[in-house]
Amino acid sequence: MKLILYAVPFFFVLIAVELLADRWRAMHTYRLADTISSLSAGVLSTTTGLLTKGVGLITYALALKYLALLQLPEDSLWVWLFAFVFYDFCYYWHHRLGHERNVLWAAHSVHHQSEDYNLSTALRQTSTGFVLGWVFYLPMAVLGVPLPVFVTVATVNLLYQFWVHTRHVPKLGWFEWLFVTPSNHRAHHAQNALYMDRNYGGVFIVWDRLFGTFQEEDDAEPVIFGVTTPLQSWNPLWANWQFYGQLLADAQRTERWRDKLRIWFMPTGWRPADVAAKYPINKPDLSRFVKFEVPLAxxxxxxxxxxxxxxxxxxxxxxxxxxxxxxxxxxxxxxxxxxxxxxxxxxxxxxxxxxxxxxxxxxxxxxxxxxxxxxxxxxxxxxxxxxxxxxxxxxxxxxxxxxxxxxxxxxx
Known part of the structure; x- marks a missing residue:
């Protein structure tokens, strides 16, 4: 948490630098309402985290105490290196299932709702990820990674991801093969069919290459940012509730009790047949895509x-x-x-x-x-x-x- 606190001023300095670059290069990657919306989601997530951080820390500490197979030393360099790599491996699966299962996507979708892509988008985070996110990091506790090591590598992993949320950095040659970069993360934030559900790594892109989820950014297919069910709002509370609300509504509407329960854990986008037939959701035509905007004096x-x-x-x-x-x-x-x-x-x-x-x-x-x-x-x-x-x-x-x-x- 302290590392995040110290990093906040640098985040805003870099956002200011990107704004200057944006004006100089006339790329128009920032809009006031979208930026405030993204930063509002980030502020809400951070303050919510002050109330809920105990969920992840307590469950990790309990798993470390009762389930650990090993007791790794906190003062060993190789333990820190192992933990850093292993955390990113766990993050890959957390992130991947966050796109592939309804209830997890309901939390993670907040980060993808922006139809712009800039450094403020990196700060657009969920306020409900604490509910299930802790599950994916229990293997680190089972292998005996000390709690301070876990907290530190988790923070460093999150800090790394800030800089990849920009359109001002091109492809980076050999670096693209090993690490998450602005280019391959831009593809991750796309709603184009070519890029959907790809590039889940936090620091290392090698997991995507190993597990078949890598997609290079293609100059012939410009990225269209956002989600296929547009938020159409600047409100951070609605942003956090939107997909949960859709799932809850579908669960109430379906006549089958089995569907009322399993809808939460089915692949993202799955809906009960009776509900999908009666309440269809029309996806926007990307060939005529227009960003959400509200005129404001x-x-x-x-x-x-x-x-x-x-x-x-x-x-x-x-x-x-x-x-x-x-x-x-x-x-x-x-x-x-x-x-x-x-x-x-x-x-x-x-x-x-x-x-x-x-x-x-x-x-x-x-x-x-x-x-x-x-x-x-x-x-x-x-x-x-x-x-x-x-x-x-x-x-x-x-x-x-x-x-x-x-x-x-x-x-x-």
């Missing part, structure tokens, strides 16, 4: 971007102090974060009810000043009152400016 965009910056700051605060905060404080911080990101997502979509939600969000700042010290989110002080009151007042002024500029206020 410039002042609305500025207002939402400024509000999102506040949530980035809050997310950084929670990440920095997460290990010292009480469960109540974390729950309060997460709840405020989730509500705010939901409201901003509604604003980006110009929902008719977004303005009312925004007023509600700002009104909740008043009880937050009282609740935060009680829960231990931050200490009681006059500074808290002044800071939150000033933020609320500035936000109200921003809404007033938008209201006098735009006839229809939906989303601002």
């Amino acid at each position: 410039r002042r609305q965009q500025v207002y939402i971007a400024a509000q999102f910056a506040v949530y980035l700051a809050l997310g950084s605060y929670l990440l920095n102090l997460g290990e010292t905060l009480s469960p109540q404080a974390l729950m309060l911080g997460w709840g405020y974060m989730a509500l705010g990101l939901f409201v901003l997502g509604a604003g980006l979509e110009n929902r008719p009810w977004a303005l009312k939600l925004e007023w509600l969000r700002l009104a909740l700042n008043l009880p937050l000043v009282w609740l935060a010290p009680v829960a231990g989110l931050w200490p009681a002080s006059a500074l808290g009152w002044v800071g939150l009151s000033s933020y609320t007042l500035l936000s109200v002024m921003g809404l007033y400016v938008c209201r006098n500029r735009i006839t229809r206020l939906a989303g601002c």
